[in-house]
Amino acid sequence: MPTREPFDLPGPVAGRIHGFIDLPEGTGRRPTVVVCHGFKGFMEWGFFPALAELLTARGFVVVRFNFSGAGMEPGEDRVTDLESFRVHTFSREQADLHAVLDAVGSTLAPDRVNPRRLGLVGHSRGGAAAILTAGAPKRRESIHALVTWSAVATFDRMGEEEKEAWRRQGQVTVLNSRTGQELPMGIEVLEDLERHPAELDVIAAAGRIGAPWLILHGAEDETVPVAEARRLYEAAGGGGAEGVELETIPGAGHTFGAVHPFAGPTPQLTRVFNATQTWLRRHL
Numbered sequence: 001m002p003t004r005e006p007f008d009l010p011g012p013v014a015g016r017i018h019g020f021i022d023l024p025e026g027t028g029r030r031p032t033v034v035v036c037h038g039f040k041g042f043m044e045w046g047f048f049p050a051l052a053e054l055l056t057a058r059g060f061v062v063v064r065f066n067f068s069g070a071g072m073e074p075g076e077d078r079v080t081d082l083e084s085f086r087v088h089t090f091s092r093e094q095a096d097l098h099a100v101l102d103a104v105g106s107t108l109a110p111d112r113v114n115p116r117r118l119g120l121v122g123h124s125r126g127g128a129a130a131i132l133t134a135g136a137p138k139r140r141e142s143i144h145a146l147v148t149w150s151a152v153a154t155f156d157r158m159g160e161e162e163k164e165a166w167r168r169q170g171q172v173t174v175l176n177s178r179t180g181q182e183l184p185m186g187i188e189v190l191e192d193l194e195r196h197p198a199e200l201d202v203i204a205a206a207g208r209i210g211a212p213w214l215i216l217h218g219a220e221d222e223t224v225p226v227a228e229a230r231r232l233y234e235a236a237g238g239g240g241a242e243g244v245e246l247e248t249i250p251g252a253g254h255t256f257g258a259v260h261p262f263a264g265p266t267p268q269l270t271r272v273f274n275a276t277q278t279w280l281r282r283h284l
Contacts, residue, residue, distance in 0.1 A: 001025055002056040009103055011068035012095040015084050018074050019043060019065030019100065022052045023112055031117035031284035032061040034100060038124030038150075040079075040176050040183065042072050046260040047269060051121070051276070058277055060284070061112055063104055067096050071183075077260065078179050086171060086184040089192035090129075090155055090200050097133050101142075117284045119145035119211075121276065124224060124254065127151025128202045131232070134213075135205030145283035146213040147276050150221055150254050153202055153228035153235075155193055166190055178260060206235035213244040214279040216272050218252030247275055 002024050009017040020043065024030055033055055037043055043064040052062040066072055069088020071079035079085050105113035120143055122130030127148035134143040158166070166172045166187060173182045193200060213236060217229035226248055236244040249256060249268050257266030265273060 002053075004052075005109075006074060007065075007103075007108055009099055011092075012099045013068070013092045014087075015068035015081075017065050017068050017096055017100060019063060020052070020074075021109055022056045022062040022064075023109065024056045024059050024061065026059075027111075029112060029114040030059055030061045031119070031280070032063065032104060032113045032115075033119045033121055033280060033284075034097075034104060035062060035064040036097060036120065036122035036126030036129050037064070037066070037070070038122075038126040040174070041123065041126065042066050042070050042077070044074070044077070046255060046258040046262045047265070047273075050262060050265065051273065054273055054277055055280070058281060060280065061109060063100065063108065065096075065100055067093050069093070069096075079176070079181060079183055082184060086186045087188050089189050091192050091196055093125075093129050094132055094199075097129055098136075098139075101133070101139070115142070117144055118142060119147070119280050119284050121147045121149070121280075122151065123149040125152055125155075128153070128155065131202055131209065132200065132205045134211055135208035137208075140208065140210045143211045145280055146209060146211045147216065147279055148213070148232075149216050149256070149272060149276075150218060150224050151202075151215065151229070151232060152224050153206075153231045155200055155202065163190060203231060203235045206232045207237070209236055209244070212279070212283045214275065215244065215246045216275060217246070217248055218254060218256055218268065219248045219250050220252060221254045223254040245279075 071081040071085035120130040233246040252268035256269040
């Protein structure tokens, strides 16, 4: 039977990175997929456990984790460490993902992971994190497949008046509509974006992707417009047999109809699951 093992890594900037590694039945090294959650998300949200179950059934090792600034411990479904959430930055997120990739196959399941068959899957902001990492010079040769769901094409999502208010107040709050929590984002987040525009340029990273890349996006996404998926597709060069493909999902919103707690896959999410596992099986 497939097995699940928890892991805990020190965050390269601060905090801890908690995760699960899901192992398919059998022995030997298998193709491996690292999964990145989005803003206000976490590794146990909605469709992530179901995705891990699907992929392990297809023979993949699946690694999913909470970014160190998620502010959540395994088993929690609300942010309990508000300070960690408040100061978490895009650059810290990149450092976390690189730390997980460094651990995969070295300290994490070295006898089960095939480092020559490594893929990334990311949702929303986690999709952008995966794009930046797959396009990074140190990773271009080691990431062999990429799938993004509802990925943002830019982290710069506020107008100048909103940014000025953010600077004056030192933080802004965002509402988690699922839990009703008002979550703080410190000025560190804005300063990180302004200090590292090249390093955090998702569109530029899209143009550097060398791995086969599947872009999945809901046609009715209310959070990240489907136009952002088209920008990513165009930046990546617009296709090719081993290049990039864009698939829009009719009638689908930002989470393809999935909710938390998970109530089972919708027809739109089933299509996303099928496209994802088909792409990963083809390229890994």
